[in-house]
Amino acid sequence: MKKGLVILLVFFAALVIYPFIFKNPFPRHLLIMIMLYGTMGIGWNIIGGYAGQVSFGNAAFFGVGAYTTAILLSKYGINPWIGMLLGCFFSSLVAVIVGYPCFRLRGHYFAIATIAVGEIVQILFTNWEYAGAAVGIYIPILEESFFNFQFHTTKLPYYYIVLAMLAFALLVCYAVEKSRLGYYFRAIKDDPEGARSLGINIQNYKLVAFILSAILTSVCGTFYAMYVLYIHPANTIDLWLSIHLCIIALIGGLGKIFGPVIGAFIFIPLTEFTRVYLGSEGQGIDLIIYALIIILLATLRPQGLWGIFAKSSS
């Protein structure tokens, strides 16, 4: 355990130093995306990996977070940090509205419902004139400052903000895993009826897991909106985003704290690689690769790659 802590500290120290070694925009951008997806992957892992409820709709929370921030800032000049909090609130609301009916049922009802919700949210935003419809929203450029959540001369502060978010998500996940919540989540995943017989209100606990997942994802939506300064339905509320989160958690290991971090470090460079090197000729190859990863992992190694890393580090 001591050794694990040392590795963790080294890992974070490396992340802190990284931008001083890699000064070009691309490697920094790559790490920002890895950490962003790692954070969302941790969010997905809480509902999918720990509580065992597969969500294909987490992109909806990303979208709600991004849009809440963008709308409040562009229409009313409300500070993006407040937008972040309100985004979390609305995302939690969506989680409750979807989760409440669907958690009474078996897992696949929930999985299907999450797809439906993702699609509904995307259709809504695509047709919602107020929110810019299909064109989306340009975020007004403000003076560069931490308070304004905008940085133009250098993207470096974004790097450290997302690093802090990742650390926060890991902390949340650690707190969950080590507390009653985490044990209950795993019990619900393992045998819901057995969990019920031990006094666990499984529906409520699934809701808690879903809300935590929604909040961690929503925060990332806000970050993304402020980072790219332009959002539209296709880059925020896309089914593929949700799918990527599942893959990231699955690669690293379902229900393992660091699983999604490892998953993001493998998967995000892989997507960048296929995008850059395969180009339009290789269209579809990326999907085939993802598919094989998912099928093979789910069939042969549902515990993910985490075990391999854990073995070499303990």
Added chain:
Amino acid sequence: MEGVLAQTLASGLLIGFVYALVAVGLTMIFGVMDIVNFAHGEYLMISMYFSYWFFILFGMDPLYSLPAITLIMFGIGIITYYIAIRPIINAPMLSQIFVTFGLLIFLRGVAQFLWKVDYRMIPETLASGNINLAGIYIGRPQLVAAVGAILCYGVILWFLKNTKTGMALEAVAEDKEAARLMGINSNRMFALSWGIGIATVGIAGVLLSTFFYVFPEVGGAFCLIAFVVVALGGFGSVVGAFLAGIIVGLVEVVSGYLIDPSFKFMFVLALYLAVVFIRPQGLMGK
């Protein structure tokens, strides 16, 4: 005004039959082996491409290539079962969901790789044209598809109720353990359910290809509709799916007519949530 509404209802009804046919395989596979095939819509897409290429390469009209494609899809269903599904029959639901979802991504990837993201359309088929039925214009392809779907549905129901194999399938759906004790080989029944399930969605694909664009993502929307149909009809219920297909077709078209076409799909999805909330077992579910 009245004419438009009648027109709308007619087209909702016609597409509803096709939805029922798309969904019947999904509900059958679920009923027999408790697995939700998330890739169901992708098989529809594959069969639409078959239909398209049979037309382009050999000049075969979809209505002529239908039997061949049905057989091919039946084979693909069986192969899918043995390669991808059999290893995870006893795996946790999480693995099952991931594997069929992986199939979805795989088939989409293959389609994108082979045929790019272009929209394609069969220009003219035997079914093309319109019919004037007492003042209501009905597309002949839609009519042909609806009639085909009803016929196909009739055959399936007859098969399930009157043949030995069909009854065995129903027995497995009812109680796997009891069926096994009665000497029914559930492994073969599972394979058969995939064969029939994929063949029926294949037929739906060919019928749809006479009036619908073909593109790699075409399965997505249909798959979601099929989920709604199956949930509404009751997971595993073949008859329920038929009724639910019609309801979904009507809801989609009427809400599109009354409110806004761009929202019609949303109403179908909201219907799913409503069903799950109010009557989780669906119309005819156990």
Added chain:
Amino acid sequence: MNEILVIDNVTKRFGGLIANSNISFAVERGKIIGLIGPNGAGKTTLFNCISCYYSADGGKILYEGKDITRETPDGICRMGIGQTFQIVRIFREMTVLENIMIGAFLRNPGRKKAEEKASEVAALFGFSEKLDLKASSLTISEQKRLEVARAMATGPKVLLLDEMMAGLNIHEIREAIDLVLKLRESGITLILVEHVMEGVMPIADKVVVLDDGEKIAEGTPDEVVYNDRVIQAYFGDKYHAKRRKNTA
């Protein structure tokens, strides 16, 4: 009040089939109650009504004077009724200790406390050496024992045990009997649904016999064994003869 649980005129139907018809009996505090009857008698249905997996169509179930007929399984567990399952439902991916901790968390929200409580319970049930084993690696009889331990960790006053002795060998049944007696000593009220007669008859304070959805007898094991309807419905001539020979 000495009656901790009262089954009052409980009826449960499935479509046209009446699985339980107007069943009434009372469970006294600190006693072992055997619920027996031939296959299809309605034992499991009644058990599921008491454990709130089903809600009865008619009648009431009172626990410490409170109506729990419409409660949920988790609700009654929080009120103090623990249970096990006919087919074991342990958390297979978790360790033995973690399994018991899930139960212990109910009254001990903190992890440290729950772990302490779970270790205590584990020791009582003879799991001290196996705390870190994966639950799925245990033998069937150990798994059943783990299920009881897990339920006990929730701190129940009443424990419902569904076919605890089914599938165990004679040696294991003896162990199970000792366990049940030990639980009674600690003040727990137990309801045993059993098919295995040898397990229940020697230890039950009271036996309730069901047949064809109805209660046909209630009394001490000895009273019940000599009841004509019970002999007819359940024991058959062979058991009856054997029993006579033994007492003669």
